[in-house]
Amino acid sequence: MNIILLVADTFRYKNCGFNGYKPSYSENKASPTPNIDNLAEKSILFDNFYSQINCTHPSFTTMLSGRYPISHTIISHASLHEIIDGVVMFPEILRDNGIKTVAIDNMYRWFVKGFQDYIHPVGENAVPNSFIVEANQVVDKGINWLESHNNEDPFFMMLHFWDPHVPYSPPKEYEKMYYNGNPKNPTNPDTLSMNDIEEKLDLIFKGFQSRWERINDINYYKAQYDAEIAFMDKQIGRFIEYLKDNGYLEDTMLIFTADHGESMGENDIYFTHVHLYDQMMHLPLLIHYPKKYKNSNGRIQPLVGNVDLAPTILELYGLEVPEYFEGKSFVPLLENGGDHHREKIYMFEHEAISRRGVRTKKWKFIKNARNPKDDIVKSRLQALGYIALDVGEVDDKELYDLENDPEEEENIIEEHPEIAKELEEDLETFVEEIINTVGIEDPQQQQDLEPWGEFDDARQWLLLLNERNQKFKTYDP
Structure with a gap:
């Protein structure tokens, strides 16, 4: 086959x-x-x-x-x-x-x-x-x-x-x-x-x-x-x-x-x-x-x-x-x-702002990590697609009832704190088990958000990435 x-x-x-x-x-x-x-x-x-x-x-x-x-x-x-x-x-x-x-x-x-x-x-x-x-x-x-x-x-x-x-x-x-x-x-x-x-x-x-x-x-x-x-x-x-x-x-x-x-x-x-x-x-x-x-x-x-x-x-x-x-x-x-x-499905993001989440068929929990460089985070969120540019509008934690709110429009974490707590503990246990098994530090905590270049010129950003790519390690098939 x-x-x-x-x-x-x-x-x-x-x-x-x-x-x-x-x-x-x-x-x-x-x-x-x-x-x-x-x-x-x-x-x-x-x-x-x-x-x-x-x-x-x-x-x-x-x-x-x-x-x-x-x-x-x-x-x-x-x-x-x-x-x-x-x-x-x-x-x-x-x-x-x-x-x-x-x-x-x-x-x-x-x-x-x-x-x-x-x-x-x-x-x-x-x-x-x-x-x-x-x-x-x-x-x-x-x-x-x-x-x-x-x-x-x-x-x-x-x-x-x-x-x-x-x-x-x-x-x-x-x-x-x-x-x-x-x-x-x-x-x-x-x-x-x-x-x-x-x-x-x-x-x-x-x-x-x-x-x-x-x-x-x-x-x-x-x-x-x-x-x-x-x-x-x-x-x-x-x-x-x-x-x-x-x-x-x-x-x-x-x-x-x-x-x-x-x-x-x-x-x-x-x-x-x-x-x-x-x-x-x-x-x-x-x-x-x-x-x-x-x-x-x-x-x-x-x-x-x-x-x-x-x-x-x-x-x-x-x-x-x-x-x-x-x-x-x-x-x-x-x-x-x-x-x-x-x-459960475990999910991660590490772009303008670090996130991790876990979902079942009914619930999705998302944890947003705060980055102290608010101005940088704000500009990155802007470049990545947010209308709401105030990083303060990003909730620390989010919980969605996927059966009743499949579009994830209403964060109901205040109505169901016990469910959010259970999912958060499960998520952190999962992460801890992974990094302990592999023998590494948590990469989301270890890898700072490197500058991406000037966001007001997308072509310049791509050229910058390509320039950096020339310096990367090469791998054998």
């Missing part, structure tokens, strides 16, 4: 057609994911799959290592820290057991570990670590690899699609798929004025796309996000057709998921992925291998985390899962369905 892991960056559960999504803001109610929807019809779907952290580098590290962010210590975007010694990525185990491994991706660093072929989607002349690559480039490289290695079996392939990530710039023919109006003069009187978030948008997008200047309709950005998803879906459909036409689907499992989500204005967070709300943490997951795993069990309901992907993939290949993996294989759910996998 072969496995192909398709990972969409910044793709939230809510925007999947196979989860019932229809763009409410648009006259066009068509799903942006028709090809993935078709795949889902013969796949096992997970309704409660969550990320352990809300940004790319840490989330991919968790997916590949089967360890929580506080265990592998990569806890922030474009981390200025290196992964600690001794962290084994599951592709290393696959490689050592005779399985060919390939990734079509551009993050390099420790992400190359275990991949015999690590291929940049743009090619040798690409800007190192630049995330602006397009789905057609990823698919082209994936198909090229398959055509040149058609006798190598079994294999594991990972494709990383960046399209839904900011700056939401789909191909021109997709721009009006979900938006036909004039974004500089919206006719809908109920549309939130972009003036309300203009300062934030300037910080996020200045230097990316000059065509976005003076746009004052928030729905335009929602439409471009969905258009990016639609373009990605079209390319994934092309890839699936290639697999079908060349006989791969008979003995190849497809896994489709994401690394984290994105907020489209919920909780006053616009076009970014900060905080631990479900807009950022709730992810799609489908497993397509009808030869063995039918979707007769319906949609899988137990809580599952992306820390569970690594041990699951090892077990699917018939390999032993190392004891140091902190994830738990969900192969039993594929085989038998069932109503239990995890009681």
Whole structure:
């Protein structure tokens, strides 16, 4: 058996057609994911799959290592820290057991570990670590690899699609798929004025796309996000057709998921992925291998985390899962369905402000760590997507009843202090057990929030990160 892991960056559960999504803001109610929807019809779907952290580098590290962010210590975007010694990525185990491994991706660093072929989607002349690559480039490289290695079996392939990530710039023919109006003069009187978030948008997008200047309709950005998803879906459909036409689907499992989500204005967070709300943490997951795993069990309901992907993939290949993996294989759910996998999901954030949280199906508890550098925190929160820029408005602790308040709009910690206390104690016990087992200090306390550069120029910020990336340690596959 072969496995192909398709990972969409910044793709939230809510925007999947196979989860019932229809763009409410648009006259066009068509799903942006028709090809993935078709795949889902013969796949096992997970309704409660969550990320352990809300940004790319840490989330991919968790997916590949089967360890929580506080265990592998990569806890922030474009981390200025290196992964600690001794962290084994599951592709290393696959490689050592005779399985060919390939990734079509551009993050390099420790992400190359275990991949015999690590291929940049743009090619040798690409800007190192630049995330602006397009789905057609990823698919082209994936198909090229398959055509040149058609006798190598079994294999594991990972494709990383960046399209839904900011700056939401789909191909021109997709721009009006979900938006036909004039974004500089919206006719809908109920549309939130972009003036309300203009300062934030300037910080996020200045230097990316000059065509976005003076746009004052928030729905335009929602439409471009969905258009990016639609373009990605079209390319994934092309890839699936290639697999079908060349006989791969008979003995190849497809896994489709994401690394984290994105907020489209919920909780006053616009076009970014900060905080631990479900807009950022709730992810799609489908497993397509009808030869063995039918979707007769319906949609899988137990809580599952992306820390569970690594041990699951090892077990699917018939390999032993190392004891140091902190994830738990969900192969039993594929085989038998069932109503239990995890009681709780643990979540972390370490960007403008450190957070950690724990959720059950009913409750979510979030603990916000205060940083004494209030001015710095305020500017980072501003750059990361908050309208409410006063850091004092961020509650120390939050509790949400997810059954009655799935949008997490009302913090009810004062009404249920005993539940919050129980969840907080459980969270701190979990963290303590992890760091004691690994033999490290709490990385959220040890890693100060390094300066990111000037936030008033997004391009300068990206160039600064790329400059730093040239100085990072290189890793052997």
